[in-house]
Amino acid sequence: MTRQEDMLRTAKEVQLGNYAPAPFVLTHGRGRRVTDASGREYLDLSAGISVLSVGHSHPTLAAAIAEQAARLMHVSNVFYNDRAIELAEAICARTPFDKVYFCNSGSEANESLLKLARRYHYDRGEKQRTEFVSTHNSFHGRTMGSLSVTGQAKYHKGMEPLVQGVRFVDYNDLAALDAAVTEQTAAVVFEPVQAEGGIILGTDEFVRGARRICDERGALLFFDEIQSGYGRTGRFLAQEWFDTTPDACSLAKGIGGGFPLGAIAVTERVAGGLPPGSHASTFGGNPLACAAGLAVLHIIDEEGLIENARRLGGYLAERLAEVDAQLESTTGTRGLGLLQGIVLADDVDPSATIAAIHSAGLLLTLAGGNVVRISPSLNVTRDELDEGLSILAKVLAEAPRKP
Ligand SMILES: Cc1ncc(COP(=O)(O)O)c(C=O)c1O
Structure with missing residues (x-):
């Protein structure tokens, strides 16, 4: 053998x-x-x-990880660390977002967005806004919350009951979205390009229309840029192709270049959605992962x-x-x-x-x-x-x- x-x-x-x-x-x-x-x-x-x-084992990325591992790998989130601050600042500088929260994966990032939406409305006295609108054929992850907004029945099999209050509409069907967003909707979430669903591009009409509908009805708009973001589509974020800024977006996959790292980037307006103690992750934002994230951005810039x-x-x-x-x-x-x-x-x-x-x-x-x-x-x-x-x-x- x-x-x-x-x-x-x-x-x-x-x-x-x-x-x-x-x-x-x-x-x-x-x-x-x-x-x-x-x-x-x-x-x-x-x-x-x-x-x-x-790419695999880029020497600059590998060196950054090795250097950081020898310097400081982890502190609890009871303390600040320099790398997380630097990476959050770098992401804010490249995007329309104002604040960043780090976690370890895409599912976790989406989970964080869902929690932010509910808590945001709760704190504003709109306790009835607990529902989410997502799209058929989407993929948002495998944890219970992210799975619940994933619009593919095969991933739900044997896993119910899921998080309640999720409505699905056909991707790119603006009229269906219009009908689905109500006073109960906490947030609308979709991918600007459905990746796992078969690489389906969002239309201008749908992406921009979603922004308008959410604004009119008081619901938040989230983009899952876990696969489409970080340069993959030829812009730093795919949302740039649509000239549309959501209230927040989730990032993972490419952001650590292979090192486990996820994030949500949010606008100032909703940044208070996760007040102290409302959400956390032991490993999220550890200096080692963030040093990898910084090296990825450095390479992206240096190599164009x-x-x-x-x-x-x-x-x-x-x-x-x-x-x-x-x-x-x-x-x-x-x-x-x-x-x-x-x-x-x-x-x-x-x-x-x-x-x-x-x-x-x-x-x-x-x-x-x-x-x-x-x-x-x-x-x-x-x-x-x-x-x-x-x-x-x-x-x-x-x-x-x-x-
Ligand atoms: C668009 C999108 N969202 C979320 C996820 C889930 O990410 P993870 O597997 O890191 O939890 C994926 C993974 O393929 C994805 O493509």
């Missing part, structure tokens, strides 16, 4: 079965290249599902990665459309910046196809069940995209069909 086979066997014995990972064990990574325990190299254009904004995401995102979209035009196994492409997808035809087997892509040495993931998602790190090169697209085109030309 090889070392890799041995590890796979052990994994099945000792790890819970809630994931169904590909049959290899990754041990090293640098840039867009990762290596498994057998020494095989893969081209990673998934960036750990939109997480590795600056927002611009790279916009430029190479456009290139990727064009090349992907060319690939699609030559194939019978796909039915179109869609995306924004470096969050792009190619849609598999109905008779193609998505799981077998993604497994074939991995076997061919390319790491990508599925979104929305039948969309092959390409979400590389923001410092991906044109050559790496060309290499990945050529592997992808070959696999899709012989895409496995459904049994």
Whole structure:
């Protein structure tokens, strides 16, 4: 038995079965290249599902983490720490938001937003505002609150009862949103680009209309920018494409470049929504995670990665459309910046196809069940995209069909 086979066997014995990972064990990574325990190299254009904004083990990021680990890793939130202050200041400087709260993941960030909304209205004497309006096909996380506003029934299965008072409307259906927001609504929450749902772009009408409706009815507006934010779409936040500022947004994934870090960024108006003692996280805002966050921003600036995401995102979209035009196994492409997808035809087997892509040495993931998602790190090169697209085109030309 090889070392890799041995590890796979052990994994099945000792790890819970809630994931169904590909049959290899990754041990090293640098840039867009990762290596498994057998020494095989893969081209990673998934960036750990939109997480590795600056690629695997960027030397500046790795050095910042090592330096901070040797200096100060954790203090409780009974005390300030320098790195959290610096990172909050840097996020506020780049966004229309005025205050930041740090946590450790996307689900936790959304959970914090939901709590902020309820407490905000409660403290203003509007105790009836406890409901949330979300969108079908959305993904906001797996904790009970974030799961409750996730608009995909498959994730709810066997987990009920969920948080009560959540209404779902079709994404981009402004009339439905208009009908759903009432005097009971604490907040409307959606992704400016639905990522896990299959890379569906919000329309100007919907995103801007949501702002107007929330203002008219006294509900808060939250954007989940966990996947669309931090440069992924070619702007620092995807909301910039729509010229619309919500009352708060959630961030995670790319913000730590691979180090667990989540945040909510909020406007002054709602900043009082979480008064002292109302919410907390033991690890949230620890100096180690925030040092990683600062290094990510430094690299984004130094290497011009927002611009790279916009430029190479456009290139990727064009090349992907060319690939699609030559194939019978796909039915179109869609995306924004470096969050792009190619849609598999109905008779193609998505799981077998993604497994074939991995076997061919390319790491990508599925979104929305039948969309092959390409979400590389923001410092991906044109050559790496060309290499990945050529592997992808070959696999899709012989895409496995459904049994
Ligand atoms: C838009 C969005 N929101 C929330 C989450 C949940 O984040 P996490 O897995 O870090 O809890 C994800 C994860 O894929 C996401 O894409």
